[in-house]
Amino acid sequence: MSSSLRAHPRTRWWALAVIALTQLVVVLDGTIVSIALPRAQQSLDLSDGQRQWVVTAYALAFGALLLLGGRLSDYVGRKRIFMIGMVGFGAASLYGGFAQQGWELILARGLQGAFAALLAPAALALLTVTFPSGRDRNTAFAVFGIVAGTGAAVGLLLGGVLTEFADWRWCLFVNLFFVAVGLVGGALFLSESRADGDTHYDVWGTITVTLGLGALVYGFSLAENGWGQPLTIAFLALGAALLGAFVWIESRVAHPLLPPRIVADRVRGGAFLIQGVAGAIMIGATMYLTFHLQFVLGMGAFTAGLATLPLPIATMVVAPLATRLLPVIGPRPMLIVGPLLAAAGMLYLSGITPDGAYFLQVAPALVILGVGMALVFVPLQNLALTGIASEDAGVASAVANSAMQIGGSIGLSVFTAVYAASVGGHAQRDVTAQQLTDAYGWTFIVAAIFLVGASVIAVCMVRGSKDELMPAHGELAVAAH
Template sequence: MSGPAHPRAILAIVLVSYFLILLDNSVIFTALPSIATSLDLGPTGLSWVQDAYTLVFGGLLLLGARLGDLLGRRPVFVVGLLVFVTASFLIGVAPAGWWLIAGRALQGVGAAIVAPSSLALLTASFAEGEARSRAVAWYAATAGIGASLGMLVGGAAAEWISWRAGFFVNVPIGIAMAVLAPRYLPTTQPRPGRFDLAGAFGTVSVVGSLVFGILEAGDRGWDDPVVLLALSLAAVGLVALVRNEARAAEPVMPLRLFRDRRRSSAYAARALYLGAMIGFFYFTSLLMQDALGFSPFEAGAGFLPMTVVNFAVATALPRIARRYGEAPVLVVGVVLTLLGMAWLSRFDATSTYLAAVAPPMVLIGAGQGLAFAPLTSFGIVGVRSEDAGAASGVVNTSHQLGMALGLALLVAVSADAGDLTARVGVALTWGAGLLAGCLVVVMAGIVPATRRSAPAPARPLATATER
């Protein structure tokens, strides 16, 4: 299989578009105090500024992935990008809280279309081997860097211009990518087939109910009737969904994706890893602003040690993986992240940024740079071309579910710990526990399966094929 005609243009369009989505997933954290003041939002309304995006994004991901398979990934990608850009503009001009929350929900619709389409387009554009290894490494680097730079952009906009500027910046960039996409992105022919309506409704209902229950548990508690009802509906719906997908001729979530032990373990490991990382971003941002007295911009800039190291490690990753193999690299990445999280959790009232925050951030940045690409690669390894969109959807769904569950869990367990420093310590200790669980999944699921599937000790990212 020959490579794409314009590999750099394809990579740039996909990564910039994906970056916009990730940016707005975190830009909101450092901007929340300014939004609350500007639009007179209370704690509940403010929580829904983020929750509306997460709920819709997570609920529609598998459906967005299936649309790309059936209608063609390039046109679906462009439509999703235009929806996201339109929502960003509407958020920027929001006159009231309800408008902002509705705009964030619409952003979630666009993101749910763009995110799986972007990974599927990379899979379709770059053949398995070194070319795809580099593309996936850049994709993974974008995932890590977008989250931390979102803090910086949100803080800078809130402090120097307006919180609205953090959303307006998406508009010209997103329009430019939508204009360039039809020229450079590869054409993927729509695949004729029946649309699995029951599966589509089931995935939206199950993921939506689960995310809603998790998000509300952070405020209401896990024993609240509303939370229990939502989680019960998700559990019952999951059983019905699995039965439907097992019988459907063309399922929206093919169960064969989970038969490969590496893929199924990668989905679980990704959820645990992202659950810890969202807690790191959320609580460390609070720590720097409230305990250390940083301004919103200074708090965003405080993540730069992690961002710089993450970028350097992620760009060197294909060479590292060729030499040592992707599974060992993933293990080292999770271990480094775990050590950094445990170190940061020891922060106390006498700690300083340079001694107790920046050094563990370096470890976390290095770990994330090593871990994200293999987690992504193992999530799509060996998939058939017709399943590329569905696999990308499951990767991104595990990403969003992990963040929603992780943040709700860490907020809940730290709520009664005492002052802010104590709450951060408890939350990050539990975050380290999530990373320990991720390490167990990797060691028990991915490592032995990789050894069985590849006799050579060192392999490039995503070169294994399903037999």
């Protein structure tokens, strides 16, 4: 059983606001610097490869350390880890804002990701134990899912505003506001909870999964130089071998970092895979959209940020409707249709031309993409955590977050490789607007293929009746499996 202090019914909605704010900041930080990258690249004299790593360093550190962060929150205390993560995240943001060289910015982004890996699973675990069952749980998870789904797009808009009217460095300094609100709100409204019983740490599991994910993502990042390069193959093989070792270790240790029961469930495993695809789209594909808006269409950072608004607006408009529909039809139809709609949006976007009108070629695609992603995000978080034992809430929450961040890292690396292959490995300044547009179009086509794959995953893995997939309105298990 989990020993937790339940939030008072009148304060738990304030707790939801604090938790949603936390999710917003860790998700938007995956993209807030994307729209500022052209300015940051010029200011710090970054190469094209270093430019990608400003985004990848955050997502990689975040995704690779999430499992450890989730287990720490279960054992040390979810509120305590939440507060530690907040302070560290703020310090890393401050350091990045004052960076004078490219490596300093990349290091700061990695540190941000590491502390976000403490914050995110602690926040989602606190949400899980604060809203254990019933209609309120569905509402809370819908709110959380909407924030998770639109946070990346909000990051693009906020990044555009700050870059245009202040300085790209404020894309990092702005986090201090979120940290201050999170610390005060956390102290006032969050209740401590932790897992009871034995709290041994899985050292070898932590080492293998962290290094394995790191090697895998780094291998994908090297693929822009060619999939057949020895170093690319070596890192991809090393990552796969280390992750295989991690699976072997987890099946044999007494206190695994990732208990096999969490991912062994077919439905939950499918939800995690779909979440990975969602991360690839919202983190990876949206970055190349902002490049098209700025480098080809000639928009400033603020205008480019505004130009991404149809995506989050469409998601936020459709999400309440999807939330009401979820108990009626269940999650499976949404997770089949949603990715297909989103894929249609990406295919529409792949038809961009250098002189094409934004309102004809881009805006409609973003609306279609936003509608599709709303149908994905509303059921996804709830489905991923349904039936989880309360003592596993932190690590299960970490898997859900990790799937999105690692999906984002791998997706960005794959899209970068597709882009590099399309422009023949030439630097951006050496290619024409038509070549850039063609390259971005190919990344959007690959993104559409990813989304069709997510729909197939839903067909094959998210199986069962509505009541089987959402027992007792998404009730949280209170005993160990």
